[in-house]
Amino acid sequence: MIELDDRMRAIQRCARDWAQELKPLALELDRDPDAIYRHLDVAAVSYLTRMPIPPEYNDDPVVVDGHRFYGTGTLERVVFVEETAVGDAAMLLSAPGPVMSGVLVDALGDEQQKKWFFGRILEKPTWTFFALTEPDRGSDAGAMQTTLTPDGNGDFVLNGAKRYIGNAARADLGVVFARTRPGPLGVTAVLAETASPGFRAEPLDSIGLRGLRITAVTMDDVPVPADQVLGRHLKPTQRGMWSAVQGLNRLRPGVAAFGLGIARAAYEYVLANRTALTASERLGLDRLGLRLEGVRQLIWRSSIAVDAGDKAAGYLASAAKARASRVAEEATLEALGFFGPGARLEHPLLDKLARDARAVEFMEGTGNIHKLNLFTGLMQGRFARD
Numbered sequence: 001m002i003e004l005d006d007r008m009r010a011i012q013r014c015a016r017d018w019a020q021e022l023k024p025l026a027l028e029l030d031r032d033p034d035a036i037y038r039h040l041d042v043a044a045v046s047y048l049t050r051m052p053i054p055p056e057y058n059d060d061p062v063v064v065d066g067h068r069f070y071g072t073g074t075l076e077r078v079v080f081v082e083e084t085a086v087g088d089a090a091m092l093l094s095a096p097g098p099v100m101s102g103v104l105v106d107a108l109g110d111e112q113q114k115k116w117f118f119g120r121i122l123e124k125p126t127w128t129f130f131a132l133t134e135p136d137r138g139s140d141a142g143a144m145q146t147t148l149t150p151d152g153n154g155d156f157v158l159n160g161a162k163r164y165i166g167n168a169a170r171a172d173l174g175v176v177f178a179r180t181r182p183g184p185l186g187v188t189a190v191l192a193e194t195a196s197p198g199f200r201a202e203p204l205d206s207i208g209l210r211g212l213r214i215t216a217v218t219m220d221d222v223p224v225p226a227d228q229v230l231g232r233h234l235k236p237t238q239r240g241m242w243s244a245v246q247g248l249n250r251l252r253p254g255v256a257a258f259g260l261g262i263a264r265a266a267y268e269y270v271l272a273n274r275t276a277l278t279a280s281e282r283l284g285l286d287r288l289g290l291r292l293e294g295v296r297q298l299i300w301r302s303s304i305a306v307d308a309g310d311k312a313a314g315y316l317a318s319a320a321k322a323r324a325s326r327v328a329e330e331a332t333l334e335a336l337g338f339f340g341p342g343a344r345l346e347h348p349l350l351d352k353l354a355r356d357a358r359a360v361e362f363m364e365g366t367g368n369i370h371k372l373n374l375f376t377g378l379m380q381g382r383f384a385r386d
């Protein structure tokens with residue numbers, strides 16, 4: 001069993017308190033994704049506004065019980081996310097801040113790019129986006145067709161379409177993946193600004209995690225200065241798809257923690273609202289509680305592996321994400337079962353949790369894709385079965 005140290009327990013306690021502030025706002029954001037603009041001063045949202053920013057670029061970290069937090073560690077991120085997602089996962093995902101792009105800029109950016117990107121984030125609450133998925137090529141990201149081509153004057157232009165991109169309609173800047181030539185080494189990540197000519201982001205309707213406001217992005221000759229191409233100082237094999245995979249490995253335990261938080265919210269809702277339980281109901285709930293603990297341990301284990309740069313980290317992160325999104329779907333549906341046939345109408349918060357759980361299944365790769373990844377790794381002996 002993994003036990004948290006004092007520093008992690010401090011952020012866990014703090015996040016648990018902050019979750020109480022999120023709970024009463026969850027249905028408001030679900031009805032109106034623009035509600036996020038009214039809640040920027042909510043503690044958990046304000047915390048995310050600057051997470052992650054590496055210490056070299058952030059001289060004002062969040063201090064909890066004497067411990068400094070920059071949001072750069074995977075374990076600290078999952079501990080924070082699980083606790084606050086019990087309050088509302090959608091509110092966290094709709095918050096301004098560097099989030100996914102920040103992890104990638106930290107991994108791939110040169111000194112000047114990091115200063116520029118994190119400097120913009122520190123100026124004011126700034127939304128960012130991370131654009132990898134394309135229409136009809138979601139699970140097969142390597143088949144992407146968005147292009148980055150020279151403009152003839154030493155800079156570049158972006159052309160193509162992305163889909164389901166969180167927060168892009170409210171963002172100022174973000175990271176776009178595009179192709180400079182065929183093959184895996186032809187994929188490149190660039191910093192992009194939404195105010196650039198030719199960049200459009202249209203919100204899409206969605207039923208889960210509505211606050212995140214996913215969008216369809218189109219890019220027609222969007223100018224990209226040469227100094228905004230990420231990874232220029234790295235070997236070609238360390239840019240592009242390799243970087244996307246590394247970045248996603250670091251983020252995936254966090255997505256798993258969103259799933260676990262949603263599952264826990266459903267479990268705790270039943271505990272709080274169904275006092276007289278039959279013996280079999282009590283047994284079912286006890287089993288669910290144990291499953292949540294098992295998934296938590298797997299998420300922590302994958303986070304520790306990611307932070308340690310362990311070779312098996314990507315596989316553990318895939319296992320954690322696949323398990324957590326599954327337990328989120330099952331727990332929310334089981335919880336609805338405790339309240340009879342009218343549960344979705346009579347318990348709107350549980351209905352929202354079930355919709356949010358479904359959305360988590362698709363974020364950062366579906367369960368099928370993670371199982372394929374795990375199976376391939378196992379067959380190739382890249383990690384041990386235990």
Ligand SMILES: Cc1cc2nc3c(=O)[nH]c(=O)nc-3n(C[C@H](O)[C@H](O)[C@H](O)COP(=O)(O)OP(=O)(O)OC[C@H]3O[C@@H](n4cnc5c(N)ncnc54)[C@H](O)[C@@H]3O)c2cc1C
Nearest residue numbers: 130131132133138139164165166359362363364365366368
């Ligand atoms: C709430 C939300 C937020 C998101 N945010 C972002 C974001 O910020 N940035 C971004 O780039 N993307 C984002 N996405 C997109 C997400 O990454 C994709 O939805 C995901 O990769 C799946 O792609 P798809 O939707 O095109 O489904 P598809 O790839 O079309 O898959 C549909 C179904 O087919 C199955 N399937 C596909 N291929 C295989 C296979 N080879 N073997 C077995 N089964 C298979 C899948 O498991 C799935 O069940 C977001 C999605 C959601 C729902």
